[in-house]
Amino acid sequence: MKTALFGFSGAGKTDLFAALAGPDATAAGNRAMIKVPDPRLDPLIALFSPKKITYSEIEYLDIPGGGGKSAGLGDRVLNEVRPYDCFIGVLDAFSGMNDPHEQWQAIEADMMITDMAVIEKRLEKLATDEKKNKALVDPKEQNALQRALATLEAEHPLRTDETLAALPELKGYKFLSARPILYVWNCPEGDETSIQLPQETAGMSHIAVSAKLERELAEIDDPEEKALFLNDLGLSQSALDKVINKTYHLLGLISFLTAGEDECRTWPVRIGSTAPQAAGVIHTDFEKGFIRAEVIGYDDFIQLGSFKAVKDAGKARLEGKEYIVQDGDIIEFRFNV
Template sequence: MKTAIFGFSGSGKTDLFAALAGPAAAAAGNRAMVKVPDERLAPLIKLFSPKKVTYSEIEYLDIPGGGGKGAGLGERVLNEVRPYDCLIGVLDGFSGMNDPKQQWQAIEADMMITDLAVIEKRLEKLEADGKKNKALVDPKEEAGLRRALALLEEEKPLRADAELSALPELRGFKFLSARPILYVWNCPEGEEADQQLPEDADGMAHIAVSAKLERELAEIDDPEEKELFLTDLGITESALDKVIAKTYQLLGLISFLTAGEDECRTWPLRVGSTAPQAAGVIHTDFEKGFIRAEVIGYDDFLHYGDFKKVKEAGKARLEGKEYIVRDGDIIEFRFNV
């Protein structure tokens, strides 16, 4: 779950990274593990008073800025973000020197042009190999590349076709325009609600944030002082939780929960995963020896207030290997090692 924060020089991406990471982590380097807030743990913590509370985490990396006025991001930046699972593009809407819409369009164009060049070069190689020996060409790879080429020639990013982006034959290319991306429109303090953002699309979301304000908020340790600061500004909550939540969503993740006196915890899981795969997130032995999962829906837990009442009401379920885990499921696994 690695996410790269990138953008043009002066876009404010380092302010956003510092806000997400916190002052200490930001001072230590350009990489930080950030907890994913989840209010669903609160009633479980109240019920069990656990020795330990653990939240899912996302790793964020601050990539040095690229490009300049009227120029693209540059090859260095594009190569640095390529290995990451998700991207956050920060757009300069606060300095008055740049047009964030133009920066957004430039980033999208850079990624699509880069992918187009990779595909054309690979297709040329496949064509040459095919003339020597047809067995050297994987027809599924060639068909996938031609579909991708057609999409890019229509000026559409590869993420617009989720099925195409997920093809095993294309995974190794790490196409940039196939990556899920969150665009953060970095605007002046107090103007977040006034931003006219593009509509979200498949694998792409937009949010308006004042990165400078969020960084200042992150530097306030006292919760009461932070709340007073927000009240003075007429803001009900920090935008950071929304940034983290959108990143989590774009990564294609949900959370399941485990709870007890030792620990209450959220676990990250790919959407569509089965109960044994969820067990494997905790430990590979749990997946290998999976027998059943005792599942309590989060809404049922909230309604009845504790596990005993949920079970007495017949709302606790025993699920097998085919069960698809839902977001918020509270699970206890039965396994044999």
């Protein structure tokens, strides 16, 4: 679960990273592990008073540099972000010197052009190999690359065709425009709700944030003082939580919960994961020896107030290997190894 932050020089990317990293930003350098806020854990914490509380985490990397729109992001930046699962593109919507819509389109163009170059080079190699010996060429790979090239030539990022982007023949290429991305429109304080954001599409979201304000908020350690600061600004919560949660969902993740006196915890799992796969997130032995999962829906728990009440009402379910885990499920796994 790794996310890279990048953008053109002066867009405020470093302020956003410092806000994410919080008081430890200086020590974090350009890499930080950030907890994913989840208020659904609060009632479980109140019930069990656990010895330990653990939240899912996302790793963020601050990619330095980025050039200007006319020069593009640059090969170094594009190469550095390639290994990451998700991107955050930071746009300057505060200085008045740059059009954030143009920045957004320029970043999209840079990624698509880079992907096209990779595809064209590979197709040339496949064409040469095919002349030598057709057995050297995988027709499925060749077809997938040709489809991807046609998509890019039509000026559509690969992420817009989810079926195409998911093809196993394309996975190893790590195409940039196939990656989910959150565009953060870095705006002046107070303008967060007035900016007209583009419509969200598959794998792409937009949010308006004042990175400078979020950095100042993150530097306040005392929760009461932070709440007063937010109240003075007329805000109910930091926008940073929204950035983290949007990143989490763009990564294709949901959370299931476990609870007890020892620990209350959220666990990240891919959308569509089965109960054994979710058990494997906790420990590989849980998946290998999976017997069944006792599942309580989060809404049922909130409505009835306790595990005992849920069980008495017959709302606790025993699920087998085919069960698809739902966001917010409270699960206890039964296994044998």
